[in-house]
Amino acid sequence: xxxxxxxxxxxxxxxxxxxxxxxxxxxxxxxxxxxxxxxxxxxxxxxxxxxxxxxxxxxxxxxxxx
Amino acid sequence: xxxxxxxxxxxxxxxxxxxxxxxxxxxxxxxxxxxxxxxxxxxxxxxxxxxxxxxxxxxxxxxxxxxxxxxxxxxxxxxxxxxxxxxxxxxxxxxxxxxxxxxxxxxxxxxxxxxxxxxxxxxxxxxxxxxxxxxxxxxxxxxxxxxxxxxxxxxxxxxxxxxxxxxxxxxxxxxxxxxxxxxxxxxxxxxxxxxxxxxxxxxxxxxxxxxxxxxxxxxxxxxxxxxxxxxxxxxxxxxxxxxxxxxxxxxxxxx
Numbered sequence: 377x378x379x380x381x382x383x384x385x386x387x388x389x390x391x392x393x394x395x396x397x398x399x400x401x402x403x404x405x406x407x408x409x410x411x412x413x414x415x416x417x418x419x420x421x422x423x424x425x426x427x428x429x430x431x432x433x434x435x436x437x438x439x440x441x442x
Numbered sequence: 443x444x445x446x447x448x449x450x451x452x453x454x455x456x457x458x459x460x461x462x463x464x465x466x467x468x469x470x471x472x473x474x475x476x477x478x479x480x481x482x483x484x485x486x487x488x489x490x491x492x493x494x495x496x497x498x499x500x501x502x503x504x505x506x507x508x509x510x511x512x513x514x515x516x517x518x519x520x521x522x523x524x525x526x527x528x529x530x531x532x533x534x535x536x537x538x539x540x541x542x543x544x545x546x547x548x549x550x551x552x553x554x555x556x557x558x559x560x561x562x563x564x565x566x567x568x569x570x571x572x573x574x575x576x577x578x579x580x581x582x583x584x585x586x587x588x589x590x591x592x593x594x595x596x597x598x599x600x601x602x603x604x605x606x607x608x609x610x611x612x613x614x615x616x617x618x619x620x621x622x623x624x625x626x627x628x629x630x631x632x633x634x635x636x637x638x639x640x641x642x643x644x645x646x647x648x649x650x651x652x653x654x655x656x657x658x659x660x661x662x663x664x665x666x667x668x669x670x671x672x673x674x675x676x677x678x679x680x681x682x683x684x685x686x687x688x689x690x691x692x693x694x695x696x697x
Contacts, residue, residue, distance in 0.1 A: 382486045401489060407497040408487055409530035414522075416529045434486065436526050438496050440468065441483025441512050442458030442597070442624075442646030 379431040394422040397433070408437045444642055446619055447535075447567045447588045449506065453478045454636065455666040456508065456621065457659075458646020465499040467655050472505070475649065475659035479506045481537055483513070484526050508569065510537040516550070517557035524561055536561065537591070538570040547597040551578050555585060562586035571623055574605035579612045579620075590616060591623040591644065594635065598647045600627025603634055613639045629658075629665030636669025637677060 377390045381397070388397065394417055398405050410417045411434040417425060427433065444451045457477035462468035472480060480500065488494055500507075509527035514520035520540050528534055538561065540553040549571050555578070561568050567588045572578055574592035582590050592609050595601035602625065603609065613620050619641035626632050632643045645662050652658035 382489055384489075401487075402492050403487060404495070404498075407495050407530070409526050411526070416525060435489075436484050437487050437530060438482040438507070438509065438527075439485045440459035440462060440496055441510055442460045442481055442644070 377427075377429050379427055379429070379433055381433045382435055388427065392427055394425050394427065397427060398422070398435075401435070403435065408435050410435060444619060446569070451478050451506070451642075452476075453663070453666075454642040454670055455632070455663055456481065456623075456642060456644040457505075458644065458650065459496065459500070460646055461650035462655065465496075468650070469499065471649055471655040471659035472500075473659075474656050474663065475645075476663040477505070477659075479508050481508045481510050481644065481646070482531075483510050484523055484530070485513075506535070507531055507533055508535050508537050509533065510571075511539050511557075512541070514540050515542045516540060517553040517560065520553070520557045521560060524557075524564075524566060528566075534565055535567045536569065538568050541597075549573055549593070551575065554578075555581055558582055558585045558587050569621065574608035574612060576608060576611040576615060580615060583616065583618050587618060589619045589621050589641070591621045593624040594622050594631065595625025595627075597624045599625050600648055601625050602627055602631035603638075606638070609635070609640070610638055629661045632662055633665040633669035633672075636666055637672045639673050642666075 377388050379386055379388055394410055413432050444454050453476045455475055455477050456479045457472045457475055458481050509531055511520040511523040514523055524536050538557055540550045541547045542550050554570050558568050558570050569589045569591055570582050570587050571591045579590045592612050594603040621642045621644055622635040622640045623644040626645050627648045635643050649655050649658045
């Protein structure tokens, strides 16, 4: 299955959840926000939410800025 | 004490977290500046470097996070960033920035006002970055902005307070705190803003790119304190002609 993650194509096993994706990317779920198809995903749904084919996923976090 | 919405701050210097050469330098410079509120931006996670994470570097017990919407070109993008900031940071405080032109990074007044109106209704504490326009300042205040943040000069230019007379009018009229943001390049600029009666200043570039950011952080911290103290002490009037500071009487013996 292919999704777009931060603007780049990514191959995932069918059935991958948000939790699964974050684990694969070694990201601490507490420091990122996940947008799927422009909707912010509630962290409570990470375990259950299976990413759909062609999902546009954005992983956003705080960075230095003024 | 500075009060914004329901929160009080001892320091009237807000720090930025961009452009530092390393996290260690940033932390030391912020500590030496005395800042309690710091701005952060939102960007895509760098998937090549997943450990590069400012949340693991900055102590949230010590600093009040003020996420910005830098990069937003219109109200819609700013609102999207605001929602992301709330989701990742658990805060409804927001430095609203809408800058359609990357060359000048000047704030769009129409889109800024529009976004302020919407975000205030959604429960955000909105601190809008704005041009030094006294009428816009009143409009933002009426829309429920928690502060107004007029620019001294364009972002990152270190030019100081180019908009002095307009900022003076803004301060005179404001019912909410006035934070001079952007363009302050030297501690003397920050002190001048505070002497004029600004409630706070926000400084990023001038500290981050200094030869010694840690010493510059402290210099800005001291300047902000000195400027505020001078404002509270009430400055003497300035005039065009000389006025002797030594007595004019008792000089008859020279004649």
